[in-house]
Amino acid sequence: MKHYLEHDTSKPVLELKGVTVKFGTETILDNISFSVKHGERIAVVGPNGAGKSTLFKTIAGTIRPGSGNIYIYGDKPLAHICIAYVPQSxxxxxxxxxxxxxxxxxxxxxxxxxxxxxxxxxxxxxxxxxxxxxxxxxxxxxxxxxxxxxxxxxxxxxxxxxxxGLLLMDEPLAGLDAASQQDIYRIIEYLSEEKDVTILVSTHNLNAAGKNFPKIMLLNKKVIVIGPGKEIINTKNLLSTFGGQLAVIESGNGIVAVNDTCCSHGEGVK
Amino acid sequence: MINRLIAVLAGPLGYPFMVRSLIGSIIVGIICSVVGTYVVLKGLAFLGDALAHAVLPGLAIAYFIGGTATLPLFWGSLTAGLVTATGIGLITKGGQLKEDTAIGIIFAGMFALGIAIISSVRNYSIDLTHFLFGDILGVSRQDIVLAVIIGLVVLLMIILFYKEFLVTVFDPVLAKTLRIPLRFFQFMLLFMITLVIVVSFQIVGVALMVAMLITPAASAYLLTNRLPSMMILSAGFGVVSSITGLYFSYYFNIASGAAIVLTCTVIFIAVFIFSPRKRVFIKL
Incomplete structure (x- = not known):
């Protein structure tokens, strides 16, 4: 038997079907379903406690979902050794x-x-x-x-x-200055475009996500919506993702979203 | 002058018991200091003291079966030590309780079980604490053979599984995504530390074992940037402390174990004051 499995690139790199994760009685992820194609680059955006870290750890295989199924190149999690999980700093x-x-x-x-x-x-x-x-x-x-x-x-x-083959980065940009953030974005872009790495990055920064990622997933325990930033960022989706934490102002030439979290990088206490 | 120095160095070596305790403390110094790097890095300083007490039920049962022979007592405490380590591993498995909490729970329970066993035997008169708190000057030939065997096994494991242990301790999530059997290596590390603790405290006593496990590794931690150099330096500190301490104890009539522990402590204080990391810290 081979130590690690070859990839079947005809299948989605990542597929979640009805994944639910609970800690005790609290539901962290609720019936998550989505699939990611080979080479896609997606920003996972949501407020504190939206389940971003839990989602990544579940995909990486260190948290077992209470129900639902996860497929990576068509196999169960932990079947491949090509998933890189970059933890929060x-x-x-x-x-x-x-x-x-x-x-x-x-x-x-x-x-x-x-x-x-x-x-x-x-x-x-x-x-x-x-x-x-x-x-x-x-x-x-x-x-x-x-x-x-x-x-x-x-x-x-x-x-x-x-x-x-699949890179999961948990809040890689938290606490970095603009120049360092740009460095990280350039490397992510390089890996995605030149190396065909499929990449999921979690972040609080909706603006930067829109600029640097072809696709955005809005997450708050459930997948609110997933798609290109231009199509999915609207008042309704933002409100259902961020709820009271966000003031959304619609003006003639776009949407202004005011993030109202207590700490500058959204880290730590809620 | 040189003759005088040789005379000073050779002085204690005229006594076979001093030679044995020197060899014993050097071996214990090496294995405790090397394994101690993992203990310090994982923040398990409490483990040494706790395990030394948690082995009491094993010690008691072994004593009632085999009396005061070294080997049954060793196997008795090793068994109890491994039960304790397994318990700690199982309790922390789900990640709901931290390791130090698990250690506290099991150690208290095991110690109480030991007391319960001892107190249930009516004509129990011998003081088992003697075995619990071994004496560095009472090291036997058999103790040394046992320590050498355990030491070689442990050092071989550390060399063979170096990269697996490193990933397990530094980034368990990476270990899991790389399909390295995380639980297996976590248990193995815990068993290895247990083995070293059990063999060491029976030879040199609890206080000296705890000092050897933590202090040299902590000193080395402040001076090095890589795990292998931390291990080598830690072992060096352990050996130097053993030799210096024993000579001090011989010439100044200080209790041997205390002299070795104090040497470890003095080295740590010197390192703490002069360590380069500390200087960087001050600069910031």
Whole structure:
């Protein structure tokens, strides 16, 4: 038996059918169904507690849904090792004694196999990935000694080293300045357009999502709507996604949405 | 001058029991300090102390069956230690309770079970705490053989599964998406730490074992950027503390275990004050 499965590209990369996730009695995800085609790039937008992280973890296979089915290249979650999940920055122990190189090499672990050391090819892949995200010169730096943007780029490099076919990034832009956000967008774009990686990125920033992603999914426990930004962003959809947290003002030449969350990056307390 | 130095160094080595405790504390220093890096990184400093008490029921049963022989006592406490580790692993499985909470629950329960077993035997007179708090100066040849075997097994596992343990500790979600058997490696790590704790505290006592598990690893943590260098430096601190402590204890008539622990502590304080990370911290 092969350690990992080949991809059947005729099937959707990702397909969710009636997925429901509950923690205790609280419903986090309610009857989620959607499918994602090969090479699509989607921003998942929703308020705090909308279930964005839970959705990604369920797809990655670390949370088992209470009901419903998930198919990745037609198989169950955890059948493939090509799903890269980039956790929220706050979930990483940045003081851990690992260098940039070590973290990117972790992406190779599944392919290197038990009892074996990384081969020359593995090292080449790691440095190729570091080159793509322009982090080669920081290879030997401890990860805590990096800026926010650099930290995100390291985890993108790990996804590249992992040969990820499906990339899930949880709030990669939270707390980054505009220039660093642009760097991340350019890399995401490159991976999507040149490498055919299917990408889902969660964010609070509807404006940036509209600019940088061909498709947007509005999520608040349920999938409110999924489609190109221009078609789906309207008062009705925004109100059902953000509810009271958002003031929507319709004017002659567009929609102004005022996000009314308590903290600047929407992180942390509700 | 050189002759004088040799005389000072050779002094304690004239006593076989000092040689044995030197070898014993060096071996324990190495394995505790290396495994201790995982303990420090996972934030499980509480585990050493807790496990040393949680093995009491195993120790009690082994004593009633086999008396004071080293091996039955070792197997008894190891069994109880593994039961404890398994319990901790199972309780934290769903992610609803944190590891330190699970450790607290199981440790209290196991310790009470041990007391219950001991108190139910009417003519129980021997003080089991003697076995619980071993003595560094009472190290036997058999203790050393046992520690060497366990040490080699543990170090071999750390080398063989280096990258799997690294991913398991640093990013469990990645381990899962890479189809690395996460639960298996988490349990294995816990079992390995248990093995080291059980063999160590029976040889050198609880206080010295806890110090060896945490302090050298914490000192190394402040000085290094990679796990392998942290492990090597930690082992170095463990060995240096063992040797320095024992010589101090011989020449200044200080309790041996205390002298070793204090050496560990002095090294940590020096590192804490002068560590480069700390300096960066101040600059920020």
């Amino acid at each position: 706050s979930m990483i122990d940045w003081d851990f004694p690992v260098t940039v190189y070590d973290v990117v090499m972790m992406g190779r672990t599944g392919r290197i196999g038990l009892f074996k050391r990384p081969s020359r090819q593995d090292r080449e892949v790691v440095f190729y990935a570091l080159g793509v995200v322009k982090m080669t010169e920081f290879a030997d730096r401890q990860i805590g000694m990096l800026s926010g943007g650099q930290r995100q780029r390291v985890f993108l490099a790990r996804a590249i080293a992992q040969d990820a």
